Amino acid sequence: MFTPPPQHTLVPRPTKSRFKSGHFTFTADTCLRVGKGAEPAADLLRTTLAPATGLPLKPAADGAFVLAVDSALTGLGGEGYGLTIGRDSVLLRAGDVTGLLRGVQTIRQLLPVEALSTTPRHGVSWALPCAEITDLPHRPWRGAMLDVARHFQPLRYLLRYVDLLALHKINVFHLHLTDDQGWRMPVAALPKLTEIGGRRLQSMTGPTGDRFDGVPHGGAYTRTDLARLVSHAAARGITVLPEIEMPGHTRAALAAYPHLGNHPDRVLDVWTRWGVCDTILGLHDEVFDFCRTVLEEVVDVFPSPYIHLGGDECPLTEWAGSPAASARLRETGLSSSAHLHRWFLGQVGAFLFRNGRQPVGWAETGTELPDGFTVMAWRDPAHALAAAGRGHEVINSYHRATYFDYAQSDAGDEPAGQPGGVVGLRDVHGYDPVPEGAAPEAAAHVLGTQAQLWTEYAATPDRIEYLTYPRLCALADGSWSGPSTWADFAARLRGHTARLDALKVGRHP
Template sequence: MTAADLLLPRPAEVRDAAGEFVLRAGARLRADAGGAPVLAWLSARLRAASGLALDGSEPEAPGVELAVDPVLADEEYRLSVAPGGVRITGGATAGVAHGAQTLLQLLPPVVYRSAPVASTRWAAPACEVADRPAYRWRGALLDVARHFLPLREVLRFVDLLAAHRLNVLQLHLTDDQGWRFPVDRYPLLTEVGGWRRESQVGFGRDAPGDGRPHGGFYSKDDLRELVAYAAARGVTVVPEIEGPGHAQAAIAAYPALGVGDRRLEVGTRWGIIPNVVNLEESTVAFYCDVLDEVLDIFPSAYIGIGGDECVKDQWIADPRTQERLRELGAATPEEGQSWFVRRLDAHLASRGRRSYGWDEILEGGLAPGATVASWRGESGAVAAARAGHDVVLCPDSTLYLNYRQSDSPDEPIPLIVPITVRDVYKYDPVPAGLTEQERGHVLGAQGNLWTEYIDSPRTLDYFAFPRLCALAEALWTAGERDADAFAERLDRHLARLDALGVEYRPADGPRPWQTRPGIPGRPVTAEERAAEVAALTASLR
């Protein structure tokens, strides 16, 4: 077996060499300033599983050296494994982190255990790896608004992304059903908006509530810890604050944000909710205030501002909103939404950041600095790229990882179309028909994990893995793909997920405790979904 056979995602270049590197007690691990954050977690990982004292007390023991080489691109790395030691260089801390993850995969899978594993020979085959990612944006969206996930679980999810060299965590912090980001200027956003009285169980208007309060939010110290933890592993956290739709939790906290004189509770139902914010200057000021506090925590160049599924019914029926649209010179409600998004885009640009929104922000006119996440198929990506805007692909029929994984009735709360590991692996994030220049606007893709029906870390594991493993290779590895060879490597890779405690979906279907019998979903055929998406995106043609 070659070194390449052990690695997922598959590196760009691997050359096997003679011998092996054996990690022994007394070996030294060292790093320059750029590699120091990686050294902290890599040494902790190696010590925990091996139980070895890696203190440099044995000068003859082959060690591990980490360093930044500015000649390389930020995420590019070189890994040299030889009997005399290991050297990892990367263009920046992120590149060093990717090289360290590759080293871990060359060691026995039990290296991912958190306590010493007896009778293990800590050997890695000698090899030379020269590697770089095919795409800049290789991500996953984690929705913590619908079901709150404690910080420890988000940190664990970051570890799992990093282990697969995925580099973006889009953190969906606010929605109708919960507000998870603390805002000093507006404390009721978490005091009121952070909690709901119950949650819908199953799909459909007649689905019952569970009668159980749910909520939570992160402190700013929590989020600073998350950002630093992720950065040391080569992962950027992209926060998302939703508007002008998906805002009921905010309106419940501050009713003046809403349309008309409505008093709302935090949302308890799933789906598209018609309660949206108004278009007053005071509401724009509110969002700018919130974004200012977001920017103080998150250094990401991209800041999510939502823009999806904004139902215009309240704007159409409300006399004040109609008057406001005339004041703005907006001929349609869509132009009103475009005005709102453009204001947030301009505010972020003034702070040196870029807005990142769902493909609905194309309707009514795209904000100058916006990057588009294309989820309703690929039409939004094509339209935005042709208009000179960067795009991230996340079409729901391929990359919504909360959708069902087979046609089996045992799939838990089955949604929409089946998306298999092979479907994800085959996905090409560059839409057909783009010119070479337009293709340059495709940053990459991400898998989205919406959590209406993902209500625990165990369930998150089931929906995320091993499909995120397939996405990792689809976005990291350039060139032709061999699905059968990937399946063989994935089968070996599952031992690592086992060591990490990941409760992934087995290839032959869910285990009994992973099913949710008696709770209805909404399965549809691929043809039915294609027709729905075509109707949703008709205005983008």
């Protein structure tokens, strides 16, 4: 069977590339010449190649493989890189070390697929095709969200998940840590959040009805776990974006601390159903003390410049009958619970601004988020366009192109997914996060897009990877490389799947 050369199967596709005859071949004697500031990229190259190749890649002043950070390369931005591969030497350079990290992933893809193995592979020539590549991203935000609140995933899997994102030049790992069905973020001053809120008695087995599995489910991360995840991701040029939902999607928190709700004497369980729960945080002062305490821990653990506050799917029926809500309406002069919702997020967002962080919120409808928030629009492209027109930064995550919990096809043997439709590979490939008809000023506010994987129907790593790949390949390709024809992408993907197989990714066929 014909195997296309690796340069014809790169995902994402480089911005500019010219391949020539000949190869550079790594040997046990190949050394790295590491310029000042390039050490993290050298470490990543050694770390990723060592398991399969056994190459030591020692440092040397006259090493044939050169890694260099050159601040004069301003045209490459923060993530771009230049790669020159000759028969006797390799030069990888960038204006920032992050660009070198992206270049390392291209080198991994240009090597024989066996280089991606986690076990030693013998008898392979570790050869790179001679080339000149200049590469930089089409979009600054290229993300992937994983929901660990519905189904907890152990740290070891999150590390693998990040490794796979890095291979595809994804730069934001959005970690959905809390929801009605579980609280996974440790907060030292509030231990019941994970002791009680991190565990539910059972889970629904379908989208509707009263069928449950009768199996307890739980888990939470330690501060050490999260610090290791942040460090692992940073070493690959990935930011971990934490999400703490509020004021809705908080049933797990209210099971732990009922006094934070609108009925303080009510005893609640961690929700065992899917869907949207109508139990939400109250509006009394203790609630805002709670939010600040939680977010103090979050900003201490996560260096991300962005912190996600959720904010969507928040039924306001409990506030309608709440004395605290009535008091807030009188105090603020606002006219409705809907206005209080925006006010609530504004209060919490102000805390993040004071701590040098940028709040992010979901835009479920055309309702405006507070000024200064970054908007993650998911329900309708018109909402993204409206937010961009108001001057918000926007991550356009339209659910019909980026929600990977939907089935990938309508085939009869497709495993059950989120009800309501299909998001196929072509849907993801053809998606442009800049809405049609956007004025240039509004288009400039669209940072990019990201994939979402809600895990009501994805309890295991195998199921997560089946739903994620190869759809994430399409999202990564469009986000980094820009638009391509279906024929071009499909041809490259056919070769790229050999890499996924080498990494034992349990992908969709």
